[in-house]
Amino acid sequence: MKTAEIINFLETVAPTALQEDYDNSGLIVGDPGMECKGAMVCLDITDDVLTEALQTGINLVISHHPLVFRGMKRFSEKNPVGRLLIRAIRENLMIYAIHTNLDNTWDGVSFKMAEKLGLEKPSVLDPKKGQLLKLITFVPLNHVDKVRNALFEAGAGEIGNYSECSFASEGNGSFKAGDQTDPFVGEKGRRHLEPESRLEVILPIFRDKAVIQALKASHPYEEVAFDLVPLANVFERAGSGVVGSLPSAMEEKHFLALVQKEFDIPMIRHSALKGEPIQRVALCGGAGSFLIPKALQAGADIFMTGDLKYHDFFEADGRIILAxxxxxxxxxxxxxxxxxxxxxxxxxxAVLKTGVRTNPVNYFL
Incomplete structure (x- = not known):
């Protein structure tokens, strides 16, 4: 199949609109029009990963971390990133990154962590703002159900755990068709009043094109009147981190032992234990120290993440365990x-998981 088919699917799983400003998710190297012989999934791009892809006949490497984060002015094999880019181009390998957009999506990276620990009722710890639109359109009364269903199928109408949400109110729309028109109702050159329904739905901003396309395809009018209004509401189904609850409370050391087992960790750095049971758990894949205040606000007993610095641990202040x-x-x-x-x-x-452990951190025990 064409690589574009894989990319289009991945961007429905984790829309690139959800990535952070500093990120560089998407196709880093390659042509989406190329035939894809198979995909290899990894966390990081290394020489060993590229070698493995070549040996298995795969030409698309899907990495969580982008090979290139920032703009580059020089491409040199003396630079590790430059060397890998040059090699990928020489070997006709494609590289695709799916990073903070996968971190921020529902059922993404942090949700997978929550699943490993058996957390119940997981929700986004820090939902994103500025990601929602309200679509307002006007539809002849006997076409409302058709248009509404089309909007729902295109991804509009989701609010939290509810789907197919909309609002409709009736009124009269007016218009006068010009000489070059073919009006669905009314006559050319005469003002027409039509009983219509004002139909409103909410949609994520990354679905706007699909929803507008569905609106125009299902609406009977030549010229479809609609408004897209940005909303200040947070998008509860996208954002950073996850918070949920264990089925039953656990003693602190027993919970840390569970984490160590499920994540195959040789050691866990943590703040002082509180001597209290753990039930409400907040977590974030990758570097999540910026979410410590959110974990406190959510009433979490413990917050798990990576890359905590020395001074980050002071923020626990006896109120939460940081791990x-x-x-x-x-x-x-x-x-x-x-x-x-x-x-x-x-x-x-053909989709393979790399056999290369790309973790650059080693432990001496």
Missing amino acids: DIGHYESEQYTQDLLIDRLKQKFPNF
């Missing part, structure tokens, strides 16, 4: 998440 389980360790199951999604969508397509 650093490692950046790689917290994100390692992202590979399984992506492979599962790809195999469900493309059951006859």
